[in-house]
Amino acid sequence: MNKYFAIIDLKTVALAVICVVVTYFCFALNIAYDLDITLFSIAVIFPLVFTIREAFKRRDNALKFLSQFKSGLCSVHYCFEQCKKLDPARRVEVSSLLDKASSQFFDALGSEDKDTRPAEDTVNEIIYFIQRNDDAISNGLALKIIRFVQEVNEGMENTISLKMHGTPISMRAYCLVFVFLFPFVFSPTIVYHLPDAPIFLTYGLSVLHGFILISLYNVQVQMENPFDQIGLDDIQLDEFRFRALEPSKIPLE
Structure with a gap:
């Protein structure tokens, strides 16, 4: 069960709170607008996908180099x-x-x-x-x-x-900033398009989209260092360790 909560941290909780608060003020202050968030979504999703892909590529290269080391x-x-x-x-x-x-x-x-x-x-x-x-x-x-x-x-x-x-530090910082800005753009749009929907549904969709984005970011962060044995996809370093033969198992002449 722990693997399902590995990508949840304080940033996840913080973003969920922001989504709820922003949605609340949208209802309280009657803030809603019809905004095409496609471009904004691309500005968030594309760098996230890019950094995740590069992190996995680094992990694969590390496996290759560790195999070379052990062999x-x-x-x-x-x-x-x-x-x-x-x-x-x-x-x-x-x-x-x-x-x-x-x-x-x-x-x-x-x-x-x-x-x-x-x-x-x-x-x-x-x-x-x-x-x-x-x-x-x-x-x-x-x-x-x-x-x-x-x-x-x-x-x-x-x-x-x-x-x-x-992966580029500036790219990761850019991703994190836009992930936390996303609720301020997305929540009013949900309120506008779902005026007659139950309130819990509007809140749920806002939190869900924020959760998806911050989870992708956390996956990338865990993949950034595949050697620290923290993330679920970290390299099992013990598999690449060289272990000397015991003296009793070394053939005698």
Whole structure:
């Protein structure tokens, strides 16, 4: 049931109150006019739909970059696992580094802190690990691992850039302003076109239209940051975490 109330917040309540108050004054002061609200509706609906579409597009791109990040970590892990000259202890060390990098990166995504340098430093330790163990890692395998490490870094950079640069802030502010102005334009028009309708119907239609607009706005706001685990459509970050193998499950030579 909570999912049906996820888009309801204080702005929803505030707009509903505004709709009721404006409609009341329309009846009390006999304010009604025949206004074509098509253009005004387009001015509200179009930017809302645009920002929602862009938010979903950002979410899809984030899924792609997170998949690249995890697949890169897994590929690095498998490369080291296939290196028979590395003893199990050093394989465990690599797995721990990958697990640490994954945890640091997702901790940065799930918080307000956008600094991924700890995760990047941990990933770069893989390169230092190769240099320290060049006696056991062939040049061909080292180049392959470096290529996968590059994919990991690209996945991190692209993902964090999506978090830092969202849909236009000015567009969202514009939408919110016009959503709250809408009752002042729409309610008198309802009163004019439904003079003989029951009062509760006029109030209900006014509140309903306001609820639809503010709900669309709230959907966009929740989609704006798909990493904070607040919205219903947020990315399930745990699905993209790299988890190191337990030492007991690592094959011994």
